[in-house]
C-alpha cells in the first residue's frame with residue numbers, strides 16, 4: 001500500500017502574522033513549522049502502516065508544496081516516521097491559491113503513481129479554507145472521506161467517523177481515496193531520538209513544476225482565480241471594564257452591564 | 265439581471281436560517297435562485313419558505329438517487345445547473361460540507377472560490393476575517409463564476425416576495441461521484457437551545473468549569489443562549505466536539521459571547537474574536553481573555569454564574 005500524506009509549512013500561529021505588500025501571506029519573515037493539523041494526518045498515516053498485516057509493504061510519502069523552508073515540514077514528518085519525502089519547490093508557485101495548490105499536489109501524486117491513500121489535515125492553520133482535500137479528490141477523480149475523527153481500515157476498505165453539524169456519520173469508501181482527519185483523531189507522536197537520526201538517511205526528493213509537467217503560467221499569484229484587494233489589521237479592542245468579584249459584587253456588576261447593553 | 269444561485273441548507277426539508285441570509289445577500293447581487301436538493305415531497309414547503317425571502321426561481325432536485333453519497337453528487341448537480349443558468353455568483357453556507365461542495369465545484373467550473381465570507385457586497389466583493397480574526401481581507405473572484413461560501417450571521421435576513429417559479433431538474437450523476445457512502449448516521453441529540461453558529465448569545469465553558477457545566481448551562485438558559493466549550497473542555501470529555509468553539513471547532517460571531525473559565529488561547533480566539541460584545545469570568549486576572557473583553561469579572565465562575573443567573577431570572581420576572 002502506498003500512502004501519501006500532504007503536509008504544509010505554515011507561519012507559527014502564536015507569532016505575529018502579517019501580509020506582504022502584494023497581499024500574500026508572509027511565509028518567509030515569520031517563523032514557521034509543520035502545520036499542527038497536518039501532524040494528525042502524519043500520525044494516522046503511520047498508524048495505517050503499523051496496523052497493516054505487513055507494515056514493511058506500506059510506504060508513507062510526505063509531500064509538500066512550498067518554499068525552501070517548507071523542507072522543515074517534510075523533515076518533521078520523516079522524523080515522526082514517514083519513509084520518504086517529496087518537496088515541490090519552484091519560484092513560480094509563490095502566491096498560489098487553493099485550486100493551483102491542489103493542481104500541483106495532484107500532479108505530484110500522479111507522478112508518484114500507484115497511490116492508494118492520500119491523507120490530508122482538516123485545514124491549513126494559516127489559510128484554513130479546508131478545501132484542498134476536496135479539490136484533490138475532484139482532480140484525481142477519487143472518493144473523499146474527509147474530516148474523520150476515527151479512521152478504520154481493512155484491506156482496501158476504509159471507514160471514518162465524522163462529527164457533523166447535525167449528525168455523527170460513518171462514511172465508507174474503497175481505496176484509492178482521499179482521507180482527511182481532524183484534531184480529534186488522536187495525539188500525534190513526537191519524533192524519537194532514533195527517529196531524528198533515521199530521518200537524515202531517508203530519501204528526500206525535490207521536484208520542480210517542470211518535473212511535474214505543470215505549466216508555470218497556471219500557478220502562482222498571477223494565475224490565482226481570486227484576488228485580495230485589501231487587508232486591514234483589526235482595530236485593537238478598546239480596553240474593557242474589569243471588576244473583581246467580592247461577596248457577589250461581580251455577579252451584580254455583570255448583570256448591570258448586560259442590562260445596560262439590552263441583553264436582558 | 266443575472267441569476268445568483270443559492271444552495272438551500274436544510275435538515276430534511278426544514279430550511280435553516282443561513283439560507284435566508286444567503287438569499288438576502290443574493291438579492292443585493294442580482295436575482296436570487298434557490299437550489300433545493302432533497303426529498304421530492306418536501307419541495308413545496310421549501311419553495312414556500314424561500315420565496316418569502318426573494319427567491320425568483322427554485323431549482324428542485326429530487327435526491328432519492330444521490331442521498332447518502334456525501335458531497336460529490338451535489339457538486340455535480342450544481343455544476344449542471346450553473347452550466348445552464350450561467351449565474352453571476354453561487355452562494356453556499358460555510359459549513360464543513362458546504363466548503364467541500366464549493367471546492368469540488370470550483371475545480372469543475374474552473375472558477376475562483378472564496379470561503380468563510382462574513383460579508384458580500386456587489387462586485388461581488390467579499391470580506392473575510394483571517395489570522396484568528398486579527399485581520400480583515402477584501403477579496404474578489406477573478407476567474408469564472410464567483411463561488412462564495414458565507415458564514416452564518418453575515419446578513420440579517422430580509423423578507424421580500426419572490427416569484428418562486430419551480431424548475432424541476434433531473435441531473436445526471438456519474439458513478440464515480442457515488443463512491444463515498446454514508447453507512448450509518450446518528451442524529452445529534454437536540455439540546456433545546458439555539459444552534460451555536462446562529463445564536464445571538466453564546467455562553468461557553470472551559471477547563472475552569474472543572475467538568476461541571478451546570479452553572480454555564482443555567483446562565484445560558486436564563487439568557488436564551490447557546491452553550492459552547494473550549495477544546496480543553498471537549499478533550500476532557502465534558503462536552504461533545506460539536507460544542508467546540510475555535511480554530512478546529514465552530515466560529516461564532518454572536519451579539520454577546522460569554523467565556524467562563526476559558527484562558528483565551530489564540531486557537532480559541534479564532535472562533536469568537538469577531539463577537540460584538542465579549543464578557544469573561546475567570547479567576548486569574550492575568551488570563552489573556554481579559555485583553556478581548558468589554559466586561560470582565562475576576563472571580564470564581566462557580567459563584568459568579570449562579571448569582572448572575574438568579575439576578576437575571578429575577579429581573580426578567
Ligand SMILES: Cc1cc2nc3c(=O)[nH]c(=O)nc-3n(C[C@H](O)[C@H](O)[C@H](O)COP(=O)(O)OP(=O)(O)OC[C@H]3O[C@@H](n4cnc5c(N)ncnc54)[C@H](O)[C@@H]3O)c2cc1C
Nearest residue numbers: 470471472494495496510511512513525526527547548565
Ligand atoms: C492546532 C490546534 C487547534 C486548536 N483548536 C482549538 C479550538 O478550536 N478551540 C479551543 O478552545 N482551543 C483550541 N486549541 C487549544 C488551545 O490552544 C487551548 O489549549 C484551549 O483553548 C484551552 O482551553 P481552556 O481555556 O478551557 O483551558 P485553560 O487554558 O487551561 O484555561 C482555563 C482557564 O480557566 C480559569 N479558571 C480555572 N478555574 C476557574 C474557576 N473556578 N472560575 C473561573 N475561572 C477559572 C483559569 O484561570 C484559566 O484561565 C487548539 C490547539 C491547537 C494546537
Ligand SMILES: Nc1ncnc2c1ncn2[C@@H]1O[C@H](COP(=O)(O)O)[C@@H](O)[C@H]1O
Nearest residue numbers: 006007065120121123124129130131132
Ligand atoms: N502547500 C501544501 N502542501 C502540502 N499539503 C497541503 C498544502 N496546502 C494544503 N495542503 C493539504 O490540504 C489540507 C487542507 O488545506 P486547506 O484547504 O488549505 O485548508 C492541509 O491540511 C494539507 O494536508
